[in-house]
Amino acid sequence: MTRYAVGIDYGTQSGRAVLVSLENGNEIADHVVEYPHGVMDQTLPNKNIKLGHEWALQHPADYVDVIRQAVPAVLKTSGINPEDVAGLGIDFTASTMLPIDAEGVPLCWKDEYKNNPHSWVKLWKHHAAQPYANEINELAEKRNERFLQRYGGKLSSEWMLAKIYETLAEAPDIYENADLFAEAADWVILQLTGSFLRNSCTAGYKACWHKQDGYPSQNFFKDIDPRLEDIIETKLRGEVVPLGTKAGGLTEEMAAITGLPEGLAVAVGNVDAHASVPALGVVEEGKMVMTMGTSICHMVLGKKEEEMEVEGMCGVVEDGIIPGYYGYEAGQSAAGDIFGWYVDHAAPQYVFQEAQERGTNVHALLEERAAKLAPGESGLLALDWWNGNRSVLVDTELSGMMLGFTLSTKPEEVYRALLEGAAFGTRMIIDAFDHNGVPVNELYACGGLPQKNPLLMQIYADVTNRVIKIADSVQTPALGAAMFGAVAAGAEAGGYNSIYEAAEKMGKIKKEYYTPVPENVKMYEKIYQEYSRLYNYFGRGENDVMRRLKQWR
Ligand SMILES: Nc1ncnc2c1ncn2[C@@H]1O[C@H](COP(=O)(O)OP(=O)(O)O)[C@@H](O)[C@H]1O
Ligand SMILES: O=C(CO)[C@H](O)[C@H](O)COP(=O)(O)O
Numbered sequence: 001m002t003r004y005a006v007g008i009d010y011g012t013q014s015g016r017a018v019l020v021s022l023e024n025g026n027e028i029a030d031h032v033v034e035y036p037h038g039v040m041d042q043t044l045p046n047k048n049i050k051l052g053h054e055w056a057l058q059h060p061a062d063y064v065d066v067i068r069q070a071v072p073a074v075l076k077t078s079g080i081n082p083e084d085v086a087g088l089g090i091d092f093t094a095s096t097m098l099p100i101d102a103e104g105v106p107l108c109w110k111d112e113y114k115n116n117p118h119s120w121v122k123l124w125k126h127h128a129a130q131p132y133a134n135e136i137n138e139l140a141e142k143r144n145e146r147f148l149q150r151y152g153g154k155l156s157s158e159w160m161l162a163k164i165y166e167t168l169a170e171a172p173d174i175y176e177n178a179d180l181f182a183e184a185a186d187w188v189i190l191q192l193t194g195s196f197l198r199n200s201c202t203a204g205y206k207a208c209w210h211k212q213d214g215y216p217s218q219n220f221f222k223d224i225d226p227r228l229e230d231i232i233e234t235k236l237r238g239e240v241v242p243l244g245t246k247a248g249g250l251t252e253e254m255a256a257i258t259g260l261p262e263g264l265a266v267a268v269g270n271v272d273a274h275a276s277v278p279a280l281g282v283v284e285e286g287k288m289v290m291t292m293g294t295s296i297c298h299m300v301l302g303k304k305e306e307e308m309e310v311e312g313m314c315g316v317v318e319d320g321i322i323p324g325y326y327g328y329e330a331g332q333s334a335a336g337d338i339f340g341w342y343v344d345h346a347a348p349q350y351v352f353q354e355a356q357e358r359g360t361n362v363h364a365l366l367e368e369r370a371a372k373l374a375p376g377e378s379g380l381l382a383l384d385w386w387n388g389n390r391s392v393l394v395d396t397e398l399s400g401m402m403l404g405f406t407l408s409t410k411p412e413e414v415y416r417a418l419l420e421g422a423a424f425g426t427r428m429i430i431d432a433f434d435h436n437g438v439p440v441n442e443l444y445a446c447g448g449l450p451q452k453n454p455l456l457m458q459i460y461a462d463v464t465n466r467v468i469k470i471a472d473s474v475q476t477p478a479l480g481a482a483m484f485g486a487v488a489a490g491a492e493a494g495g496y497n498s499i500y501e502a503a504e505k506m507g508k509i510k511k512e513y514y515t516p517v518p519e520n521v522k523m524y525e526k527i528y529q530e531y532s533r534l535y536n537y538f539g540r541g542e543n544d545v546m547r548r549l550k551q552w553r
Helices: 060-078 129-140 146-151 160-170 170-179 184-193 200-207 218-224 252-258 273-280 334-343 349-358 363-370 411-434 448-452 454-464 478-487 499-506 518-539 545-552
Strands: 004-010 016-021 027-032 085-092 097-100 179-183 246-249 263-267 284-292 296-302 314-318 325-332 380-382 401-403 440-446 469-470
Touching: 004 060, 004 184, 004 273, 004 325, 004 478, 016 060, 016 440, 027 060, 060 184, 060 252, 085 184, 085 273, 085 478, 097 160, 097 170, 129 146, 129 160, 129 218, 146 314, 146 325, 160 170, 160 179, 160 200, 179 184, 179 200, 184 246, 184 252, 184 263, 200 325, 246 478, 263 478, 273 284, 273 296, 273 325, 273 478, 273 499, 284 411, 284 448, 296 411, 325 411, 325 469, 334 363, 334 411, 349 363, 363 411, 363 454, 380 411, 380 518, 401 411, 411 440, 411 454, 411 518, 440 448, 440 454, 448 454, 454 469, 454 518, 478 499
Parallel strands: 004 085, 085 263, 284 440, 440 469
Antiparallel strands: 004 016, 016 027, 097 179, 246 263, 284 296, 296 325, 314 325, 380 401
């Protein structure tokens, strides 16, 4: 008898449920629900209350809507018997967080708080907490706090501590009246099961929790603000558990809403990018998974014995991706967005015209022409910093650059140089890991870009001199979430006893690989040396022209 699991992937604009077979990971049915309130970056649902610059909020009811609509829809489409579903797991954007009361009710649902923006869900890309992140970073650096090195030397404004401190500073009553600050991932699990547990992935990568050391010290929090002194025992309390842990069984109410059996095993939450790793079958060291879309997340597992320090990584967390390993994460803050920028704002009209005449899109046309060029033929070289540099320089003040233009430079040459620049940026990240005790032997890719742009993937293989394997699932994070749901169920209940077993059966990659072409590798090695020189020159303080130009804007 075939058994199934449900994975729910909570993205930025929408959530989707996917029903997968536990035999082989095949996606039987999926259903997407756009969040009715989307991303609130102008006003609260009460339209009279305007939001500040860099705010990005969400409505927690939208997350419940996804459960209410998408789960029954996949059961109906598939026609399976709900009793054959063994487990359920979710993945979420992070750090997407909210204040809740002692009963788990979001403060934004209460009349007395709903008009205060700080009572709502702060979405991962809410960047208004930057001044508070800066303050935390300065203090941590001054105090020589060890935890800072685990986050590439800087905490992000997107993360939990900056967002909580922002609430304390700007809305002390919300801070006071919050029983807990919760990751939305953990809050949704609370809705499904009635139990509140913090998953080690979001706690580790986004809230500075460490398996041995716990959170930063009480003393450190007190130094930020005396009112934060007891935060670890109060508003950050909650057991932190590894991924795949069973959070509990589906409640009677949720069983009625979804059509799934009451008591169904539900796994603790997970981060979207991280959930993809086992979905590609990756549960061991040496294999870097790249989630490639508007931006790129790079994840790699390191030895169980030793936590390594790698320049500019976003974080290292024990059990943070696959239990039993240190999980390392790094990132490029733009990739697809840079190619999209060129098409939208810089490609000439005649390219659009030709694309239209040929019934193709501009990306595809530029890719086709760029594929005819050899490495180095354009004479162009780009620094891929259109949205700053996340890894390894951790500097949002840096900006994009291209050199080598002549009067005969063509649009496809510029497009190819942008693809190459992104690949060099990834090579820099790989080298940082590889040279610091976290080997990267093979690359795995998922997300939209590997499906959209084969030339980009070949360039990545050539620039990094590594084989690249591509996900064979459209909903990679949801598949990963479903796999952790199966692990929460355990073999006795028809699931799996470990994520290793689940990955072996359900992880999926395409048969065709991208393999480096030796002569391209040779040429790109030379160009990469030039890229590295420019990278250091503009990125490490020798010439701060990018920073100055930004200041003068
Ligand atoms: N053919 C293409 N080649 C390269 N980039 C593309 C192409 N088509 C779209 N893009 C870029 O891909 C990005 C979207 O990637 P996708 O993985 O679908 O989204 P997301 O990151 O939001 O999940 C956009 O930034 C867009 O500019
Ligand atoms: O924080 C992250 C990974 O650590 C993600 O960048 C964030 O969750 C949003 O991801 P996406 O836009 O791909 O859904």
